Amino acid sequence: MKACAVPDDGLKGLKQNWRSDVVSGFLVFLLALPLSLGIAKASEFPPAMGVLTAMIGGLFVSLFAGSRLTIKGPAAGLITICAGAVVEFGGGAQGWHLALGAIFVAAVLQVLFGFLRFGSLSDFFPHSVVHGMLAAIGLIIFAKQIHVLLGIDPATLKGLELVELFERIPASIMHADTHVALVGLVSLAIIFGMPLLKIPGLKKVPAPMLVLLVAVPMALVMDFKHTEPVFDMVTIGSFWANVGWNLDFSLIGTAVFWKYVLMFLFIGSLESLLTVKAIDGLDPWKRASDFNRDLVAVGAGNALSGLLGGLPMISEVARSSANVTFGARSRWSNFFHGLFLFVAMLLFIPVIEMIPNAALAALLIAVGYRLASPHEFFKVYRIGAEQLVIFVVTVLVTLSTDLLVGVGAGIATELAFNLVHRVPFGNFFKARYTRSRQAGEERIAVGGAAIFSNLLGFKKLFAQLDRSGTVTIDFAEAHLVDHTFMEFLSHLREEFEHAGGALTVTGFERFKPFSEHPLAARKRLPDNVQLA
Numbered sequence: 001m002k003a004c005a006v007p008d009d010g011l012k013g014l015k016q017n018w019r020s021d022v023v024s025g026f027l028v029f030l031l032a033l034p035l036s037l038g039i040a041k042a043s044e045f046p047p048a049m050g051v052l053t054a055m056i057g058g059l060f061v062s063l064f065a066g067s068r069l070t071i072k073g074p075a076a077g078l079i080t081i082c083a084g085a086v087v088e089f090g091g092g093a094q095g096w097h098l099a100l101g102a103i104f105v106a107a108v109l110q111v112l113f114g115f116l117r118f119g120s121l122s123d124f125f126p127h128s129v130v131h132g133m134l135a136a137i138g139l140i141i142f143a144k145q146i147h148v149l150l151g152i153d154p155a156t157l158k159g160l161e162l163v164e165l166f167e168r169i170p171a172s173i174m175h176a177d178t179h180v181a182l183v184g185l186v187s188l189a190i191i192f193g194m195p196l197l198k199i200p201g202l203k204k205v206p207a208p209m210l211v212l213l214v215a216v217p218m219a220l221v222m223d224f225k226h227t228e229p230v231f232d233m234v235t236i237g238s239f240w241a242n243v244g245w246n247l248d249f250s251l252i253g254t255a256v257f258w259k260y261v262l263m264f265l266f267i268g269s270l271e272s273l274l275t276v277k278a279i280d281g282l283d284p285w286k287r288a289s290d291f292n293r294d295l296v297a298v299g300a301g302n303a304l305s306g307l308l309g310g311l312p313m314i315s316e317v318a319r320s321s322a323n324v325t326f327g328a329r330s331r332w333s334n335f336f337h338g339l340f341l342f343v344a345m346l347l348f349i350p351v352i353e354m355i356p357n358a359a360l361a362a363l364l365i366a367v368g369y370r371l372a373s374p375h376e377f378f379k380v381y382r383i384g385a386e387q388l389v390i391f392v393v394t395v396l397v398t399l400s401t402d403l404l405v406g407v408g409a410g411i412a413t414e415l416a417f418n419l420v421h422r423v424p425f426g427n428f429f430k431a432r433y434t435r436s437r438q439a440g441e442e443r444i445a446v447g448g449a450a451i452f453s454n455l456l457g458f459k460k461l462f463a464q465l466d467r468s469g470t471v472t473i474d475f476a477e478a479h480l481v482d483h484t485f486m487e488f489l490s491h492l493r494e495e496f497e498h499a500g501g502a503l504t505v506t507g508f509e510r511f512k513p514f515s516e517h518p519l520a521a522r523k524r525l526p527d528n529v530q531l532a
Contacts, residue, residue, distance in 0.1 A: 006285045007329040009068065017329040024328035025058075025336025028071055028319055030209040032337055033344060035319070035367075037234055037352070038360030039074045042144060043082035045096055045311055048236040048349075050074045051341055052243060053310035058338015061301035061313070062331045066293030067276045069283055070315035071323050071334050072301060076367045077133075077271050078264070078312055080140045080403060085260040089251065091158075096309075097248035102257055104247055104306035106264035110299030113269065119291030120459060122273035126452045126484045128380055128387040129410030130274060132394025133267075136406060138371025139399060141364050143169075148361035149184035151177025154231055162399055179222045180232050180358045186218065187211045187362030206322065208363055215359035224356055234355040239345055246309040263404050264302075264312050272298050272314035279315070281491070282324045286498045318367065383483055384514035384521055390414050414452065414482075421480050421523055423449040431457030442471040446507075450475070452484035462492060467499035476507030479524050486519040 008016050032054050040050025050073075057072025065072065082099060089098035113119075143165040147157055152172045160168065191207050219225075224233055251257040276289045294315065302312050323333055344352065381388045393413045398406025418428065431454045432447040442465060450458065465471055473489070475481060489505060496503040511522040 006287065009330060013330040014332050017332060020327050020329050021333040022336050024323055024326035024333040026340055027206055027326045028323050028328075028333065028337040029340035029344075031206045031322055032071070032073055032319055033341065033352070034208045034212055034355065034360055034363055035076075036074055036341075037355070038357075038364045039076055039079060040311055041234075041357065041360065042076075042079045042141070042148075042364060043074075043311055044086035044091070045082060045099075046236075046242060046309070047234055048239045048242070048345065049310045051345055052239075052308060053305045053313050055338045055341045055345070056301050056305050056308075056310060057313045058334050058336070059342065060304060060338075061297045062334035062338065064293070064300075065297040065331060065334075066290030066295075067279065067315060068287055068289070068331045069320060069324055069328050069333070070276055070279050070289075070294075071319035071337060072298060072313050073316050073319060074311040075271060075314045075316045076141055076364060076371075077137050078268060078314065079144075079364075080137055081260065081263045081267060082311055083144075084402065085264075088256055088260075094248075097246050098251055098257070099260070100306045100309060101247050101249040101252065102260040103264055103312050104303055105249075105252070106261045106268070106312070107299045107302030107306055109261070109265050110269055110302060111296050112299075113265075114292045114294075114296030114299055117292045118269075119273060119295045120456060122270055122277065122291070123455045123459060123484075123488065124452065125270060125407070126390065126411065126414045126482070127487055128383070128390040128483065129394050129407055129414065130270070131376065131380060132391040132410050133398060133403060133407055135372040135376055135391070136395045136398035136403070138368040138373075139395070141368035142372070145361040145364045145368065147172045149181065149188075149358050149365065150175075151180030151184075151228070151232055151358065153229065177228070177232070179224070180228060180356065183215050183218050183222075183356050184358035184362050187215050187359045188365065190214060191362060191366040207366075211359050211363060212355060215356055216354050219354060219356040225354075228356075232357055234353050234357060234360070236349050236353055239349060243308050245307065247307060259404070263402070267403050267407070268302070268312050268314050269295060269298075275315040275317045275320055277491075278317060279320045279324065281494070282321060284324075286494075288495075318370075382515060383517045383519065386417050386514060386521070387483055390417070418449065418451055418453075418480070418482070421449075423451065423480055428453050429457075430454055431461065433458070433461065435461070440470070442466075442469060443474065444471070445474045445476070446478045446481075448478060449480040449482075450478055450485045451480065451482040455485055455488060458485075459488075466501065467496050468501045470502045470504075471496070472504045472506060474507045475505070475511070476509075478507065480521070481511070481523075482521040483519060486521065490519060 036050035036054045037047045041047045054073035061072045085099040086095035089095040150172045190211050194207050276294055280289050380391045390410050390413045394406050394410030397409035427448040434445045436443045493503045510525050512525055513520040513522040
């Protein structure tokens with residue numbers, strides 16, 4: 001429910017909001033603990049290093065981040081990059097230490113990007129490319145975690161390509177460990193079955209907590225500690241002994257090192273900034289985040305995490321949206337979630353080591369499904385057939401190569417479509433418009449194309465507009481407006497409405513949308529063509 005007054009920030013906000021933020025922080029902690037363990041394990045890192053990352057994101061980054069309700073921590077979206085880095089750097093402890101070196105260098109560059117005010121670069125990436133990247137990550141997570149859920153020895157899967165992991169699924173089903181698979185399937189049933197149950201109050205219980213409340217007793221009853229191999233249980237060991245200087249920069253002069261630096265930098269920054277933007281939309285008070293400050297904060301957190309042995313962190317979307325749902329009011333909910341994780345690592349490691357890995361695999365498979373469900377493909381298709389092509393190209397190239405190449409292929413496909421629609425190359429990156437003021441009303445006439453690649457230029461213009469005033473944007477002289485730009489216009493209109501102003505969009509009378517979706521791309525018809 002929307003409150004009348006905007007919550008205070010800083011120490012004043014702590015005093016004002018600590019009750020609601022403690023409750024939300026505790027509930028997010030219940031969500032973050034198993035996910036952090038699972039993400040780290042899937043990333044070929046020691047499992048507890050995921051918890052270390054989330055602790056740093058809560059206790060350190062929350063204090064000076066540019067966003068108020070986002071939760072910082074390890075993300076499923078970076079599993080592929082982390083695991084790829086560890087494996088390509090030699091695997092095991094050596095691969096982990098070298099990957100930390102790449103994470104640290106990327107973090108320093110991330111801080112620099114924030115100071116150079118590169119936070120707005122998230123707008124350069126077309127929406128369908130971003131969703132395609134996330135869908136590909138979902139499929140990769142499933143291909144790797146389904147074998148863990150079935151109790152297959154991970155040593156038998158080492159070195160297999162993604163297609164081979166999919167091909168191995170029938171064999172894994174045939175040779176599944178019955179007890180482990182039972183825990184995994186029950187965990188999946190809980191995750192996917194909870195939304196179908198109409199039990200009052202059940203929706204307020206985080207699904208990961210319920211999974212652990214069922215999976216841990218199942219593992220105890222079946223005596224997993226003594227009847228199952230070590231790889232079927234979470235192993236933390238001497239957590240505090242492993243926290244410390246773990247960096248290795250010995251490959252800093254190689255191309256493969258810098259390949260992963262760039263992937264950590266661009267994919268991590270993009271995912272984090274997009275999450276901040278999404279959570280700003282969910283914030284009941286519609287507070288605007290400082291994207292550049294948030295990028296600096298996340299970069300500083302990543303530097304500390306890489307230094308001590310942790311994974312790269314981002315503003316994570318699932319935990320952040322849950323944080324809003326649980327009633328968080330300020331940045332202190334993120335801090336408290338980190339504090340509870342710290343206490344867990346201090347006092348409850350023996351309890352945490354009772355968690356079966358099949359339960360963590362089920363949680364990650366559920367995350368992967370949400371990213372790559374058939375509904376996501378259909379949702380993109382509804383926006384336009386060309387958006388589906390961009391989406392599928394991004395997915396397929398990512399699956400066959402890596403995330404950076406996949407994103408590049410998606411962007412190239414979008415640019416190719418714009419060439420087909422006769423967008424002059426000079427208009428690809430230059431915003432064309434005229435600005436005037438009439439009778440106290442700001443008027444902007446857009447010319448040429450308004451597309452993802454020149455959105456940054458338009459954003460600089462729109463940043464100067466008074467959100468409490470009256471503004472008209474006229475597209476009558478424009479040629480093409482793409483989906484990413486339409487999505488941005490929708491958010492801009494919401495900003496004006498919240499600030500008490502009015503944004504009017506005109507000039508689309510002779511434009512033909514590419515689909516019936518309200519945010520579909522649209523192209524102006526020639527003057528000699530009659531409208532239907």
